[in-house]
Amino acid sequence: MNYEKFYADRVKPMKGSAIREMFKRMADPAIISLAGGNPASELFPGKELAEIARNILIENPVGALQYGTTDGLPAMRECAASRAKKVNAIKDSDQVLIMTGANQGIDLTAKALINKGDKIIVESPSFIGSLNAFRTYECELVGVKVEDDGMDMDELENALKNNDNVKMIYTIPTFQNPTGVTMSLEKRKKMIELANRYDVIILEDNPYGDLRFKGEDVATIKSLDTDGRVIYAGSFSKILSPGMRLGYLVGSPEILGKVEILKQVNDVHTPVLTQMMCVEFMKKYNIDEYIERNRELYGRKCAVMLESIEKYFLENRVKWTVPDGGIFMWCECPDIEDITPVVDKALEKKVAIVPGSNFAIDMKAPSNMFRLNYSSATPEKLEEGIRRLGEALSEVLQ
Ligand SMILES: Cc1ncc(COP(=O)(O)O)c(C=O)c1O
The missing domain is CATH 3.90.1150.10 (Aspartate Aminotransferase, domain 1)
Known part of the structure; x- marks a missing residue:
């Protein structure tokens, strides 16, 4: 056939x-x-997680096996918020949504914001998973080259000046996939200034930020945002386990409210068992x-x-x-x-x-x-x- x-x-x-x-x-x-x-x-931490999963399923089988809420377990949202707090990527007014991996957060943010023909500015090169997610919404990707200290800001400014319908800038500013490069603080400030001037959303994807083995941390773009235009995507994949599929979004409740509706349609909620396992792991052990x-x-x-x-x-x-x-x-x-x-x-x-x-x-x-x-x-x-x-x-x- x-x-x-x-x-x-x-x-x-x-x-x-x-x-x-x-x-x-x-x-x-x-x-x-x-x-x-x-x-x-x-x-x-296989042994530790095996014991935790066993205890959860014996002591609270209904909690682990019943449907959960779309935005995630309150305790898991707290865990995600605690990670975001460490890098000043959360304000009191922000919402936290637990996602089935940061991947889902990126996909559904695009689904909530992007019409056919809209443009998304991305680093060139960038993470194939996100590029493919964006492609499914029939948008145009506008690439901006990556230098040793991150996205070229002159090129970004030109891209914003010369393109209509730019809705969003997608960036992986820290230990970028695929280049490993980190954006300088000056460039992060410039990106915020440009996003404010051209009124576009920034999606900051930061799954590797915790994995620094040299040099000094650089402020997250989200921490520099005063307008509520940065959506921050975090992940437990590279700091605990990718198979548990735990990621999160932090940002304005207006946008995340829309993403939450899309998530309800998409997978109802992230598996409760792995959320509970992560919460217990973070209670019992020092994840840092x-x-x-x-x-x-x-x-x-x-x-x-x-x-x-x-x-x-x-x-x-x-x-x-x-x-x-x-x-x-x-x-x-x-x-x-x-x-x-x-x-x-x-x-x-x-x-x-x-x-x-x-x-x-x-x-x-x-x-x-x-x-x-x-x-x-x-x-x-x-x-x-x-x-x-x-x-x-x-x-x-x-
Ligand atoms: C830049 C980037 N963003 C997002 C993800 C997806 O992470 P998750 O496993 O949380 O879906 C990856 C995974 O490799 C990645 O490299």
């Missing part, structure tokens, strides 16, 4: 994430993956200590990757970013136009990386960039993966 005629026009051109596709090919255990975005699993161990591990792994890059990549033929936190770095090969032969050669050598086109506004245009992840593999595998990738780069570039 030919199903093509049944698909909605807006869905027809959509492709699954090449990263997920790559995961399918990566069933081979010999492959070293520098491709995904998984947090380190060696630190997952747990995060500290992750930071320390990521700092070490990032250092291994950087040392290996220095050792194995051809001198002056590859440029890379040096992150102060998070889980990604970004590489560019200025001498070539298309990174595909390197990605293929690396896969032959059983190492997986993600080509830059996945994070681009125009996914069909060739890219000479690629993303590296250092959180998931062991330090030994990181070095071996970079050694093999170095070989692949040498063979293609020379």
Whole structure:
């Protein structure tokens, strides 16, 4: 049967994430993956969470297994608010909504705000999950290049000046996915000033903010907002567990009220059991200590990757970013136009990386960039993966 005629026009051109596709090919255990975005699993508090889940299901089975409220358990909202408070990303007047991952928060914010033909300004490159969510609302994505200290503010100003119907700026200002870059305080202030001047919403996505292993924290954009125009998306995926699917939005009750209605339609509520598990985990253990161990591990792994890059990549033929936190770095090969032969050669050598086109506004245009992840593999595998990738780069570039 030919199903093509049944698909909605807006869905027809959509492709699954090449990263997920790559995961399918990566069933081979010999492959070293520098491709995904998984947090380190060696630190997952499995035993602690197993005991917590068992106690919840024995002591309060109805609470855990019955339908819950759309905005989330009050105690879970408190947990999310406590994380947002740490980075001044919440005001007394703000609402907190528990979402099924920050992903859902980003998707439903766009669903609440974006009409067909509206424009969203995004970093170029940016997180494929959000770009794909925005694409489903038939908006136009306007890319603004990312510099070593975040989005180019002159380009942002021009984009706001020269485009009608810009509704929103979407930004990942801290340890950006995919570049690992952090936006400077000056640029954050400038972004707020521009958003105020051109009257647009800012969606600040901050799943990696807690994972700093070097340098000083920079104020969140939400903390600089005086107009109530910043919606802040947070996540427990990178500080506790992505499989628990716990994220949150903080922002004006007017906008979040609309998002809440959409969430009711979408999945009624985020699973109550994982919300209760998170609440109990945060009561019983110090989550900041747990995060500290992750930071320390990521700092070490990032250092291994950087040392290996220095050792194995051809001198002056590859440029890379040096992150102060998070889980990604970004590489560019200025001498070539298309990174595909390197990605293929690396896969032959059983190492997986993600080509830059996945994070681009125009996914069909060739890219000479690629993303590296250092959180998931062991330090030994990181070095071996970079050694093999170095070989692949040498063979293609020379
Ligand atoms: C920038 C960015 N935003 C949002 C998410 C989604 O997070 P969650 O697991 O909370 O849905 C990710 C996950 O990789 C991400 O990298």
